Amino acid sequence: MSLTNGENSGVAAALDTDVDEGRARERDRRFVWHPWSPVEASGQDALVLVSGRGDRVRDAAGREYLDAMACALNSSCGYAHPALVAAAERQMSLLPHYDLSVGTHLPVGRVAERLGALLPEGLGRTLFLNSGSEATEAAVRIAHDYWTNKGEPRSRIVTFAAGYHGTTYIAQHLSGLPTNAVYGAEPFPVTRVRPSLPARELRTPEALPALVQEFEHAVLDGTPPAAVFVEPLLNVGGGVVLPAGFLRALRELCDRCGTLLIVDEVFCGFGRTGRMFGFEHDGVTPDLVTMSKGLSGGYVPFAALSTTEEVYASFAADPLLGGLRYGHTTGGHAVACAVALAVLDVIEERKLVQASATLGEQLLAGLRPLLDHREVLDVRGLGLVATVECAGPEVAAELVAGARARGVLLRRQGAAVMAIPPLVIGESGVAELVSVTGQALAAL
Ligand SMILES: Cc1ncc(COP(=O)(O)O)c(C=O)c1O
Structure with a gap:
């Protein structure tokens, strides 16, 4: 229904x-640490949401x-949404979850298959996580390890300075947004592109050549990058719409230089930009795609990273495990998978x-x-x-x-x-x- x-x-x-709104505010003021919020914020006008x-x-x-x-x-x-609530309830009463490093459960295979059918051909292998930041973390590690597995270690990432890919140490390190500055040693080199044009001019066709050239310089000047990592639309960077053809040009650049293209669909994915995925506007196939937000609709924490069989198979060369040495207790949680399946049904039906x-x-x-x-x-x-x-x-x-x-x-x-x-x-x-x-x- x-x-x-x-x-x-x-x-x-x-x-x-x-x-009681007053009591809820007071309790919150005394006991809750809010992310991305000043300590001194009084909370007097904070929203107290109930339903x-x-x-x-x-x-x-x-x-x-x-x-x-x-x-x-x-x-x-x-x-x-009654269908999402029912999907969660049903899965909770059947089997809330099982460790995917030991076995599997039914919803994870179903949602992986479903994503494989929605994504362009070739992106059929999916790892599940709990948040967009974890998907970024995993994507960077997979890109780094892919090149190590191939015997050509690379670590540099090229990205937008005004990009946002999350809040773990690695994810924040990618971004050049002032509030994302991380303190301490650089975990790996990042080249952050600052477009010469202001946000309000970037979506025009005239902006395309300059923007592509700026990425070309970033990719070619320095050691070969492990990946170019971008959003299809800069969300936290100010709702910046990029020129049509930009991702296509990046795809060509990455192909020419033998570099992975990672597209962050955490915000854009599942219809937000009027296409199932933001990269569909340019008709490209990335090497890795990260997804989260719209996939579970805010009902449960959930994220996914899909990639190619080539990237996946390279992990057989890992010297210690012969596979990916990364994962979380609740990654691919069965309830979240069941909700995501219901979300995909609703997106399709409606x-x-x-x-x-x-x-x-x-x-x-x-x-x-x-x-x-x-x-x-x-x-x-x-x-x-x-x-x-x-x-x-x-x-x-x-x-x-x-x-x-x-x-x-x-x-x-x-x-x-x-x-x-x-x-x-x-x-x-x-x-x-x-x-x-x-x-x-x-x-x-
Ligand atoms: C494009 C993009 N990537 C990654 C993230 C991080 O996701 P999360 O907050 O679930 O860690 C966000 C969050 O806003 C985002 O907009």
Whole structure:
């Protein structure tokens, strides 16, 4: 059973009876360490969320919000989807999990087979993890070990300075975003490309030659890289849309130089950009693909890394194990696999990838007139990711606060305000999102 569009609005009454907002805030202030948050933050205005349904969430005071942050950018099928809840319950009561270094279970094979069918031919071997960062960690290790297994050790990675691939030490080391600076010894060399053009010009066809040349220099100047590692759209880097043809040019560059191409689909994968995978816009096949967020829709932690049989088979040469010396206790958790299978069913049945493309056009067309506002520098988007780039972070923060006061949750990355709704948002939800964002901007 799946939700119909009409069921998207209206939040189910909270089953949790402990909904004293003040007490919840106080408990949180005293005992919870929040990631990516200043210690001094008072938490007075922190959202205290209790329940959700469809594209809406409800807080402890009973206020309802259209969630254009898609939870942690991962809500593909919306909240309280009965099929996802049932899949988790069923698998939990059958077998919650089993150690995949010892045996296997049914959902892991099923979801691996399913991903193999969704990905381009040749990417049929999948390793499962718990988060996007772990998928990045594994991808870098696999790229390094692949070259060692072949007897030609390489460690350098080429990537975007404004890329974001996660929060483990290795993942943060890839990024040149200021908040990702890691202290201590460099674990391996990274060449971070800083495009000469500003974010608002990067999506134009004219930007392509310069951007490709910058990557060419990065790849060719120095020791042969183990991999080029990029997102199809820079998410945390400010919702930056890249020029059409960029990934195709990178694929050609990697082929020419004999380098692996790793595409991070943690954010873009499973319909977010109006295609099942972001790299489909350019029709390329990467050597490794990392996936997470939309695959389990925010219901359970889950991530995957798919690669070729050639990369996989190279691990037979590992001197100590004859295989990959990497894995986590809950990697490929059976409940997460079962939920992911249900998510893929919902995406298919409700045609959410196509919906993302058409609703994304509606969203972008609705937001574009905001460009006339003196504090807006750019409006850009792809699928159900839309970015309103403001004149500065303070303006962006004010816009987000204004939208929240009007019942819409938007996401801020520096000066970029991003609208990233669950893929189940309908036309009326998009219209509301556009209208509230416009009202909040007008009230600045
Ligand atoms: C493109 C991309 N890669 C990797 C990650 C890291 O994923 P996680 O937060 O699950 O570790 C993120 C998270 O936002 C992301 O957007």
